[in-house]
Amino acid sequence: MSKPVAIYQQLMNSIEKKIVSQELKIGDKLDSERVMSEKYGINRMTVRNAIKHLEEKGILESIRGSGTYVKAIPQIQGTVDLGNQEEILSLSKQIRQRGMKSSRILLSMQKVKPEGEIKEAFKVEWVYEIIRMSLINDAPYALQKTYIPCDLFEDAERFDFVNGSLYDYMQDRNHRPKTMVSYLRIEKLPKEYIQVMEAKESDRYFLFDYLGYDNMNQLVEYTISYHHPKYTTFRFRTQIDLD
Known part of the structure; x- marks a missing residue:
């Protein structure tokens, strides 16, 4: 049998959740001890104890x-958890599902000629390069460089990739990834992103390459994503043929 949570702890949890969800923002004034006591049906000493902690x-x-x-x-x-989704979710949705505050910064977006592995993967003349930084509780968490083919997403430059979901946008164009192939390695951040990610040169990150295919098995996304190990777990499943 689990141990019951103390009433003051329940109030603490409630206040913390309101702050994380931005129902209460930094600088906001809380209700008085008397008001909270009446609202939650608890004595003022319990409220005071929660506030003190x-x-x-x-x-x-x-x-x-x-x-x-x-x-x-x-x-x-x-x-x-980057390897246990029953469906392909945006990073921000995964963060919010775990009770953490999610925000995003668009660092750059441009139409470029693909090179190297991106060119080899898409075999097209032009792609959009979208570089975004994801934050957890206002701290840098992940840096994502996403490439999508211009011929499938002609109006991408008009979409708000800060407040809008990439996958919702792709869904509206009937090219949302249905299958994702990913590769994992551990590497240092590129030097040009160390400062913006508030990292050190010696820090190592989980580096994922994501290749997303639509329901026609057409490659529609290539993302190179650096994830801070503090907030990242991943799982994988293997199938072994014993014949």
């Missing part, structure tokens, strides 16, 4: 004569 964690700040304010976003311990 959140202050010790650096999440809340109480100012005498003013009230209690959100000071920081909780560092919820969680990982993004």
Whole structure:
């Protein structure tokens, strides 16, 4: 039988979830102890205990004569599982499903002539190169360089890849990946991305190559994605023929 969670801990969890989901933002003022006591049907000492613990964690700040304010976003311990999806999900959706705050920055987008392995994979003259950085709780988590063929996604330059989902966009064009082939290795970040990812030159990241194929088995996505190991887990399944 699991041990019941103390009431003050339940209140702490509730406040933390509201901050992570941005229902409460940094700088927002919390309800008073009296209001929270009445709202949740608990005594004020329990409310005070929860606030005290959140202050010790650096999440809340109480100012005498003013009230209690959100000071920081909780560092919820969680990982993004990159090898166990029943369906192909965007990275931001995976992060949110694990109760963490997800945000994204578009570093660049341009139409380029593919080179090297990208050219070999697509065998087309032009592709869009989309470079984005994903954040967990406002901290850099992943850097993704995505290539999609221009002939299939002619209007990609007009799409909002910061607030919109790449896979939703591809779905609307009837070329969402249905099958994904991925390769994993561990490497250092390219030097040009060390500063933006707040990394050190010696840091090593999980590096995934994703090749996405639509329902016609046509290659529609090639993504090179660097993931911070702190938040990343992955799983794989092998099938062995014993004959």
